[in-house]
Amino acid sequence: xxxxxxxxxxxxxxxxxxxxxxxxxxxxxxxxxxxxxxxxxxxxxxxxxxxxxxxxxxxxxxxxxxxxxxxxxxxxxxxxxxxxxxxxxxxxxxxxxxxxxxxxxxxxxxxxxxxxxxxxxxxxxxxxxxxxxxxxxxxxxxxxxxxxxxxxxxxxxxxxxxxxxxxxxxxxxxxxxxxxxxxxxxxxxxxxxxxxxxxxxxxxxxxxxxxxxxxxxxxxxxxxxxxxxxxxxxxxxxxxxxxxxxxxxxxxxxxxxxxxxxxxxxxxxxxxxxxxxxxxxxxxxxxxxxxxxxxxxxxxxxxxxxxxxxxxxxx
Amino acid sequence: xxxxxxxxxxxxxxxxxxxxxxxxxxxxxxxxxxxxxxxxxxxxxxxxxxxxxxxxxxxxxxxxxxxxxxxxxxxxxxxxxxxxxxxxxxxxxxxxxxxxxxxxxxxxxxxxxxxxxxxxxxxxxxxxxxxxxxxxxxxxxxxxxxxxxxxxxxxxxxxxxxxxxxxxxxxxxxxxxxxxxxxxxxxxxxxxxxxxxxxxxxxxxxxxxxxxxxxxxxxxxxxxxxxxxxxxxxxxxxxxxxxxxxxxxxxxxxxxxxxxxxxxxxxxxxxxxxxxxxxxxxxxxxxxxxxxxxxxxxx
Numbered sequence: 001x002x003x004x005x006x007x008x009x010x011x012x013x014x015x016x017x018x019x020x021x022x023x024x025x026x027x028x029x030x031x032x033x034x035x036x037x038x039x040x041x042x043x044x045x046x047x048x049x050x051x052x053x054x055x056x057x058x059x060x061x062x063x064x065x066x067x068x069x070x071x072x073x074x075x076x077x078x079x080x081x082x083x084x085x086x087x088x089x090x091x092x093x094x095x096x097x098x099x100x101x102x103x104x105x106x107x108x109x110x111x112x113x114x115x116x117x118x119x120x121x122x123x124x125x126x127x128x129x130x131x132x133x134x135x136x137x138x139x140x141x142x143x144x145x146x147x148x149x150x151x152x153x154x155x156x157x158x159x160x161x162x163x164x165x166x167x168x169x170x171x172x173x174x175x176x177x178x179x180x181x182x183x184x185x186x187x188x189x190x191x192x193x194x195x196x197x198x199x200x201x202x203x204x205x206x207x208x209x210x211x212x213x214x215x216x217x218x219x220x221x222x223x224x225x226x227x228x229x230x231x232x233x234x235x236x237x238x239x240x241x242x243x244x245x246x247x248x249x250x251x252x253x254x255x256x257x258x259x260x261x262x263x264x265x266x267x268x269x270x271x272x273x274x275x276x277x278x279x280x281x282x283x284x285x286x287x288x289x290x291x292x293x294x295x296x297x298x299x300x301x302x303x304x305x306x307x308x309x310x311x312x313x314x315x
Numbered sequence: 316x317x318x319x320x321x322x323x324x325x326x327x328x329x330x331x332x333x334x335x336x337x338x339x340x341x342x343x344x345x346x347x348x349x350x351x352x353x354x355x356x357x358x359x360x361x362x363x364x365x366x367x368x369x370x371x372x373x374x375x376x377x378x379x380x381x382x383x384x385x386x387x388x389x390x391x392x393x394x395x396x397x398x399x400x401x402x403x404x405x406x407x408x409x410x411x412x413x414x415x416x417x418x419x420x421x422x423x424x425x426x427x428x429x430x431x432x433x434x435x436x437x438x439x440x441x442x443x444x445x446x447x448x449x450x451x452x453x454x455x456x457x458x459x460x461x462x463x464x465x466x467x468x469x470x471x472x473x474x475x476x477x478x479x480x481x482x483x484x485x486x487x488x489x490x491x492x493x494x495x496x497x498x499x500x501x502x503x504x505x506x507x508x509x510x511x512x513x514x515x516x517x518x519x520x521x522x523x524x525x526x527x528x529x530x531x532x533x534x535x536x537x538x539x540x541x542x543x544x545x546x547x548x549x550x551x552x553x554x555x556x557x558x559x560x561x562x563x564x565x566x567x568x569x570x571x572x573x574x575x576x577x578x579x580x581x582x583x584x585x586x587x588x589x590x591x592x593x594x595x596x597x598x599x600x601x602x603x604x605x606x607x608x609x610x611x612x613x614x
Contacts, residue, residue, distance in 0.1 A: 025559075032556040032579070035327045048559075054603035056574045059596045063552045063560040068374040070552060074559045077574055080603070214595070222376050252372075275553040276367055276376050278422065279330060 005292045006299035009267040011244045012166035012191035016043035020285040023271030024102035029088035037282035039097045049104035049130040054080035059214040064203040069222030073215030093123035104130040108156050115160035132172035132197035134219045144172040147184035158189030166191035173199045179239035192244035196229045222272040226250030237264025254287020262307035333421040335413040342474045345400045345411040354423045355386035355394030360453035361428035361583045365554035367420040368406035379406050380554045384448040399448040426582045435461030436518035443524020444470045445477040454485045463487050469504035473497040505531040533586030543586030549577040564590040572601045
């Protein structure tokens, strides 16, 4: 039954054969997961956020399990843009995987530099602009917490990115009104929005009676944050009816993914679930296809935002 | 019992539905025996497994990782695997409460195993607590190659030792240390290491156990100009190389220190590769380390 559903997903100018993508920071650059499922079958591999320079990340412990979730403070460990291009991006291209490159910078200029460096690289379906990583020492630099800061980053990335490459702004849920930030990003040139990044959390180790993470605070992910993520997608879809949304936050099965689609996401990213089940993205693709078929949808696109329909309006 | 494997046919781990065959006590620990098709044949000493806990749906998202204690490829169920579990948290407690016949979701074999010496040189194997789990399989492989194997098992107290009976059978000699003197020599494994190395001319030290113990082994090896290989125990979230949780500072072949994953680049490292004094920190000369507290790369 499930094969009758047209699963193509539209994200701005890009059409993907599957609406299920990996989530940045939960799939490295795809190579490790390719041992567990065919990474060319899913919508796209969203790579771990890359910065201009190599970066060590935070000391350990970097992780604490929480009820239906986990806290991480990796601190954007990565090899820097040059090694990323010569090794990771090259592998993805040769493997034939669609790739969304996530970029992160400490300043507007760094984001611009990254966009510029990637501009003429082949095999990039879209850029995801990580303006919302909570694991930075200065919370003042979480660009996505301030509409003006978010806007300047997106503006700079847009200016240095070819028109054929859509850019998605990755939003933080740790704001008073996410629709405000979403609007600012779109006005600054974002073609779409990714939401949500992790939300800032903390665990105290009751044996040591100190913070469990070396970074003290960390980003909370997993099913624990799913209702928050669905709410964010719902609010932004309501405020911005036509903007492509990549939804994420605690998706662990096909019905979780369906919630995001019904709330208004055009596609979804699967993150923390991959740590439990490395083949989760492809499993969730199949579960979502079956769930759509069960509900009589002929295409994924028909289900996008369906929860917003007026009373009495059904399929 | 379907298995999933993509990419190169012989590359890396597989995810399989295993079946619990037995759970038995051993001192303070449990030995879990399970069937896992395709795993036993592919396992080398030092490899580990990552097992999902809590059933579905569960509030415990992260797999628990265990070094592989023993494998049997001749089992009627197509290969069996044994691990040693210290049931100290809800996930490990769930695991040892499994009944015979229960399914478990297993990813294995993971990680880089111990490498074996080319020549039949004497080796000393040191296990701290249930960290000794992979050493018995290693001892078998080494003795097959004609290596003398001296085994040292250490723990805080007798009930925290693992494999004493097995050790007597499978090693050329067994030395036991406990912090409280309840069995064997009172003290630490490093207290007996020099005498063993002097007596039998050990050329390689293999270790698995707490970081402090491994640091001690690496130091002894370095002082004597011999090789050490240490299987580290770092907290992991995924076990397959994607989460960047289980890192420690390791010196690469280019001399550069990087925060290196213990799941895919380890868990076995040469003792002189690991910056033992800096584990739990980011050394200032590590690739991409923060330039200063207020600026630079780590903003």
